[in-house]
Amino acid sequence: MRVLWLICGLTCVALALIGVVLPLLPTVPFLLLAAFCFARSSERLHSWLLSHKTFGPMIEDWNSNGAIRxxxxxxxxxxxxxxxxxxxxxxxxxxxxxxxxxxxxxxxxxxxxxxxx
CATH class of the missing domain: 1.10.287 (Helix Hairpins)
Structure with missing residues (x-):
């Protein structure tokens, strides 16, 4: 089951990165889903995503109070x-x-x- 969560998380990160340059694809929802998936599959990738200088603060804002910058x-x-x-x-x-x-x-x-x- 962890492998499925990992694949889902990696797919969400890829979609989020594509969303950075394509206006049709949202970035933050895919990052939130990736963090959710990584929390269930890979502590290392979960920590990387939360400590990322660009993506981490957005995820933390959402997790702490549902805020969007x-x-x-x-x-x-x-x-x-x-x-x-x-x-x-x-x-x-x-x-x-x-x-x-x-x-x-x-x-x-x-x-x-x-x-x-």
Whole structure:
């Protein structure tokens, strides 16, 4: 079972790293899931992730009080706006744009309703 948790954790870290450069893919949720998986599979990787100078503080903020840092909120908002703008420019069907608008609005509401760290 530990191997499955390890594979899941490594996959989440890979997806988080891809999310750093792709605005469509979120970074922090994958890091949180990776920390969860590593806690069940590898103490060494769990410690590495929590002590990482960039990712560690975000995970600690979430673990301690469910907080998201203001720069991360701004980056997420900008990414969501860019993705939605691309959809509009690409002429995506109205139904899809409306669904996207509802889902992305819910995501933004969740992000901005979290406390700042």
């Amino acid at each position: 203001l720069p991360a909120k701004r980056a997420a908002t900008l990414s969501i706006a860019v993705v939605f703008g691309f959809s509009l420019l690409a002429g995506v069907k109205t139904t899809v744009v409306v669904i996207q608008m509802v889902v992305l609005s819910a995501v933004l509401f969740f992000i901005w309703s979290r406390p700042n760290s």
